[in-house]
Amino acid sequence: MTRCAWLFLVILAPGLAAVSLQGARAGEALNETQKLGRRLFTQSCVVCHQKPQITSVQYGPVLSRESLDGQDGALREVISNGTPRMPGFKFHFEPAQIDAIVAYLKSIPTPTPLPPPAPRTNQRNAD
Numbered sequence: 001m002t003r004c005a006w007l008f009l010v011i012l013a014p015g016l017a018a019v020s021l022q023g024a025r026a027g028e029a030l031n032e033t034q035k036l037g038r039r040l041f042t043q044s045c046v047v048c049h050q051k052p053q054i055t056s057v058q059y060g061p062v063l064s065r066e067s068l069d070g071q072d073g074a075l076r077e078v079i080s081n082g083t084p085r086m087p088g089f090k091f092h093f094e095p096a097q098i099d100a101i102v103a104y105l106k107s108i109p110t111p112t113p114l115p116p117p118a119p120r121t122n123q124r125n126a127d
Contacts, residue, residue, distance in 0.1 A: 029107075030104070030107060031103075033099070033100045033103045033104075034100070034103045034104045034107050035104075036097070036100040036104075037097075037099075037100035037101040037102070037103050037104025037105070038104045040093065040097055040100060040101050040104075041101055041104055041105070044089065044092070044093075045060075045063070045101070048060040048086070049061065049062065049063050050062070059085075060085070060086060062111050063105050063108065064105065064108040064109060064110045064111060065105065065106045065107065065108055065109065065110065066110045067105060070106065072102055072106070075101075075102045075105060076098055076099070076102055079093075079098050079101055079102070080098055
């Protein structure tokens with residue numbers, strides 16, 4: 001493995017551990033409706049709204065409590081009827097299940113943007 005890859009792993013590992021701990025703590029704080037919403041979100045929404053791996057394409061925006069200005073009605077509308085790029089789920093989920101997804105989205109903190117990547121240097125010319 002190259003020095004750059006090792007350095008990346010050393011820098012990233014503590015951050016990943018902190019994120020997983022925050023996720024565990026956040027999961028404990030969810031009520032039953034939000035837990036149902038998290039399960040439904042994981043089953044049907046994660047495929048587009050989260051990246052399964054770093055090299056994957058993400059099709060939809062990252063969702064949080066700030067999505068659609070945090071308006072419950074707007075969130076329900078989009079989940080139910082979809083958008084030109086997203087299917088609607090009104091025939092897939094019951095209204096109470098859509099409400100659970102909205103409740104779960106309202107529990108997700110606003111993501112902090114990642115810093116831009118450092119400029120790459122050509123290792124061959126640097127040595």
